[in-house]
Amino acid sequence: MESFLQFAWQNLPSLLKATEYTLLIWIVSVVFGFFFGWLLALGRYYGHRSIKIASVAYIELFRGTPMLVQLFVVYMGLPHIGLVFSPNWAAIIAIGLNTAAYQAEYFRGGFKAIKSGQMESARAIGMKRIKAIRYIIMPQAFRIALPQWSNELILELKYTSIAFTVGAQELMGQAKIIGSNTFQYFQIFLVAAIIYLVLVGMVTLLLDQVEHRYALIQ
Numbered sequence: 001m002e003s004f005l006q007f008a009w010q011n012l013p014s015l016l017k018a019t020e021y022t023l024l025i026w027i028v029s030v031v032f033g034f035f036f037g038w039l040l041a042l043g044r045y046y047g048h049r050s051i052k053i054a055s056v057a058y059i060e061l062f063r064g065t066p067m068l069v070q071l072f073v074v075y076m077g078l079p080h081i082g083l084v085f086s087p088n089w090a091a092i093i094a095i096g097l098n099t100a101a102y103q104a105e106y107f108r109g110g111f112k113a114i115k116s117g118q119m120e121s122a123r124a125i126g127m128k129r130i131k132a133i134r135y136i137i138m139p140q141a142f143r144i145a146l147p148q149w150s151n152e153l154i155l156e157l158k159y160t161s162i163a164f165t166v167g168a169q170e171l172m173g174q175a176k177i178i179g180s181n182t183f184q185y186f187q188i189f190l191v192a193a194i195i196y197l198v199l200v201g202m203v204t205l206l207l208d209q210v211e212h213r214y215a216l217i218q
Contacts, residue, residue: 007188008187011178021170022160022161023199025088026157029156030099032096032100034103036096037103040059040100041055062097067159071165072166074093088170091163095156095159106148106152109144109145109148118132119133119136143214157196157199158196160172
């Protein structure tokens with residue numbers, strides 16, 4: 001036990017530095033997915049036929065294929081058409097595109113839960129359709145979708161670990177490097193798992209507070 005603690009303490013600084021990249025990948029990808037997810041949800045629920053078809057096609061493509069495959073396409077496939085990304089940016093793009101599809105479905109579920117009479121009432125008092133969606137429908141849809149959306153954020157934090165497969169120097173990637181150098185794979189991956197557990201716990205507590213304050217009771 002003492003040797004494990006000493007080993008963990010020695011490697012903790014480099015793992016924490018790599019954790020910064022993990023958090024960067026996670027934050028940027030989920031923020032991108034948040035805004036793109038809204039566009040997809042709006043397109044699928046309120047868009048014209050062609051926009052609905054395009055939104056559905058995108059959502060089903062990214063929900064129906066593994067994120068790891070999507071990451072390899074971005075990092076290894078796109079260079080064939082001249083689009084080259086660093087490992088970190090490839091991970092951000094792949095995770096962001098993937099989570100956008102899932103977030104879109106949560107937001108669409110929020111739209112479906114809102115009674116149609118609210119839109120009719122807004123139009124009856126003179127609000128334009130786009131303003132009614134922006135100021136009446138979307139805030140309620142988000143609050144309805146908040147529990148599922150929070151779970152998606154936690155999942156994406158853990159999914160950042162796939163970035164090591166393309167050489168990103170995030171937490172999992174750094175743990176793999178240390179393991180290769182020391183051959184103490186069990187110990188280093190156990191330390192990495194503890195760091196992930198702490199991160200997920202902190203994010204869960206924060207999101208629980210947000211849900212408690214803003215979620216609607218249906």
